[in-house]
Amino acid sequence: MTDFAFDRQLDGYGLTTAKILYRMPDHPTLLQTYLWQDYDLAPEFPELNRFLAFWRRELEGPLHSVEVAYRRLVAPHEWRRVDGLSLLN
Known part of the structure; x- marks a missing residue:
């Protein structure tokens, strides 16, 4: 059984961080x-837009600004095939 977060990364999702300023x-x-x-x-x-829609609909603090940082943690160049394995000891 694989981790849900790892599956999402393989599907192209990246780690997104939003700094939200609100009044x-x-x-x-x-x-x-x-x-x-x-x-x-x-x-x-x-996902972020869904959260911000929830914020506007359910919470009382009006949004001032949102800063977004994004990084794909797993990229195609990070995967490669291994043809052999050598053991030491």
């Missing part, structure tokens, strides 16, 4: 930071 509902002049991280597909970012 405090009771103090709109103050900004609060929220970090979100999940595996997502660039450049559409469906």
Whole structure:
């Protein structure tokens, strides 16, 4: 049985981190930071957009800005076939 996160990486998902700044509902002049991280597909970012839609619909703190960092952890050049195995000892 393989790990769900590893399966997603093989399907082309990369690790996505979003730094979300939002205004405090009771103090709109103050900004609060929220970090979100999940595996997502660039450049559409469906998981992040689903989360932001949930935020707008369910939470009271209005969004100020979102910064996104993305990195594919498993790329095609990182996989190669091994023809043999040598054991020492």
